[in-house]
Amino acid sequence: MSLKLFATCTPGLEEVLEQEVAALGYSPKQGRGGVEVMVASLKDVMIMNLHLRTASRVLLHLFDIDLPNKQSIYHAICERDWRPFFRDLPTMAIDVPFSSHPEFTNSLYVAQLAKDAMCDQLRKATGERPSVDTKAPQVQFSIIVDEEKASVSFDTSLEPLGKRGYRTESVEAPLKESLAAALLMLAGYTPEVILLDPCCGGGTFLIEAGLIATNTAPGLLRKTFGFLRHPDFQDEEWQQVRQQAFAAVRGFPHGKIFGFEKDPKSYRLLLRSIARAGLMGEIEVFHTDFRDGKLPAVPNFIITNPPFGVRLGEAKRWEPLYRSLGTLMKRGTQKPAVGAVLTGSTPLAKEIGLKPKKKIPVSHGGLDCTFCIYDLF
Numbered sequence: 001m002s003l004k005l006f007a008t009c010t011p012g013l014e015e016v017l018e019q020e021v022a023a024l025g026y027s028p029k030q031g032r033g034g035v036e037v038m039v040a041s042l043k044d045v046m047i048m049n050l051h052l053r054t055a056s057r058v059l060l061h062l063f064d065i066d067l068p069n070k071q072s073i074y075h076a077i078c079e080r081d082w083r084p085f086f087r088d089l090p091t092m093a094i095d096v097p098f099s100s101h102p103e104f105t106n107s108l109y110v111a112q113l114a115k116d117a118m119c120d121q122l123r124k125a126t127g128e129r130p131s132v133d134t135k136a137p138q139v140q141f142s143i144i145v146d147e148e149k150a151s152v153s154f155d156t157s158l159e160p161l162g163k164r165g166y167r168t169e170s171v172e173a174p175l176k177e178s179l180a181a182a183l184l185m186l187a188g189y190t191p192e193v194i195l196l197d198p199c200c201g202g203g204t205f206l207i208e209a210g211l212i213a214t215n216t217a218p219g220l221l222r223k224t225f226g227f228l229r230h231p232d233f234q235d236e237e238w239q240q241v242r243q244q245a246f247a248a249v250r251g252f253p254h255g256k257i258f259g260f261e262k263d264p265k266s267y268r269l270l271l272r273s274i275a276r277a278g279l280m281g282e283i284e285v286f287h288t289d290f291r292d293g294k295l296p297a298v299p300n301f302i303i304t305n306p307p308f309g310v311r312l313g314e315a316k317r318w319e320p321l322y323r324s325l326g327t328l329m330k331r332g333t334q335k336p337a338v339g340a341v342l343t344g345s346t347p348l349a350k351e352i353g354l355k356p357k358k359k360i361p362v363s364h365g366g367l368d369c370t371f372c373i374y375d376l377f
Contacts, residue, residue, distance in 0.1 A: 001041055004061040006153065008034040008097065009054055012361055013182045017054045020185070024051060033098065042232050045156050046241045049227060050219040053181035053208070056160050059142050059153035060230075068150035069103055070113065073143075077117035077152070083125055084231035085154070090138030092118070092130045095155065099145045114143055114152075139229050158226035165221030166207060166277035169269050175305050175342075177218070179364060180204040184212065186360060187303055187340040187373050191253040196299035198290035198328060199306040199321075200259030203270040203283070209257050210279040217245040221276070256297055257283045260290035291324050300337040302329055305364075308345040315345045322351035329354060329376055339374035346370065 009017040011033055018035045021028040024047065028035040034055070039045065048058050065076045086092075094114045096107035104110045118141075119129040140155040162178035184205065189195065191213035197205045211218055219225070220242070227233055261267045267287045274283050286293045306325060309315040322343075329339040329352070343349050344367045349356075356372035363369070 003039050005037050005039055006034050006059045007055040008057045010179050010363055013054060016182045016185050020054050043237050045227050046238055049157055049225050050217045050245055053218045054178050056178055057155055057157040060156050062152045062154055065150040073113055073150055074117045077114055078121050082118050082122055085139055086122055086130055089128055089130050091133035093134045093137035093140045095140055095142045101145050101147050104145055110143055110145055156227040158224055164218050166273050174202050175204040177204055180208045183371055184209055187338055192255045193301035194256045194297050194299045195301045197259045197304045199304045200261050201266055203259055203273055205303050206257050206259045206283050207277045210283050214252055215248055215250045220245055252282045258295055259285040260293050262289045298334040300334040303340040305342040308343045308348050315348050318348055319351050322348045326352035326354055333376055335377055337376040339376055342369055342371045344369040
């Protein structure tokens with residue numbers, strides 16, 4: 001058996017995901033918004049969902065509809081036997097992550113059309129139809145549509161893979177876990193460095209670095225995956241994959257991970273997330289402004305996502321903070337060092353007073369941001 005998968009990611013991070021999939025022993029092919037890869041079995045699907053740090057979802061390709069229109073999509077979906085996916089009649093949803101077709105300018109229309117076809121087939125075959133739950137479905141399908149074809153897939157992840165399970169409550173404007181992992185990789189993070197996030201917020205950079213450093217599979221805390229309801233799913237195989245991942249976890253290396261957070265609520269949530277991730281004692285955080293704090297070791301890797309003010313005129317307020325970040329990178333690091341800042345404000349980035357080695361465009365929370373990487377000598 002050969003299965004075609006498409007692992008999705010934040011646009012612009014396809015290359016990082018491609019390298020990560022290749023490191024797992026597969027042969028990926030980079031595409032728009034993710035990478036395509038052929039695998040041998042559902043066990044490979046489990047491995048990718050459990051181990052990929054930078055992916056958003058892993059979609060299992062079912063079939064294509066050439067030159068799609070309203071009628072052809074409806075009939076092609078109606079002709080499939082969906083009963084194997086709907087034992088015990090789970091709730092369902094259909095996601096349309098991308099639609100570029102003159103007949104389908106509204107992605108919700110595509111989802112409705114596909115849902116009607118699927119439910120009509122099931123009602124004809126079984127006399128029952130599943131309920132739709134767009135917020136917390138038990139099974140989810142994905143349709144990507146352009147003028148050449150419509151690609152129908154089964155969502156083997158269900159929830160985005162960035163939802164690791166260590167964050168129970170969210171801080172304001174949280175950094176997606178999968179994005180944080182990708183940015184750490186882009187900046188060249190290795191477990192041997194002394195890492196500092198001076199504006200750590202919910203601690204996403206810190207925790208993702210800790211998971212990388214201890215070789216902890218990012219999906220180990222998750223309870224739910226879409227593949228658990230695939231017709232070919234075997235629990236014994238899944239438990240074997242999980243046990244192998246647990247066995248691969250290693251002790252914390254010689255490097256260190258530090259963070260500063262002055263907001264009381266964010267600091268409390270940060271401690272809870274670190275504990276749930278199993279990294280309490282490995283990550284050291286301080287409840288103070290980084291400009292007032294002192295570290296037990298001098299960092300040589302600084303990465304942060306400082307506030308940048310979304311509303312007009314707000315950026316001015318953060319200028320002193322960015323100047324202090326520049327001072328920290330210049331004077332508070334053990335050279336050679338790396339600095340990395342994710343921001344949505346070009347003027348504020350200039351306040352850092354350093355010329356970036358790389359500037360990478362990134363989408364964060366629906367905003368166009370830039371990830372600036374600095375070589376510090």
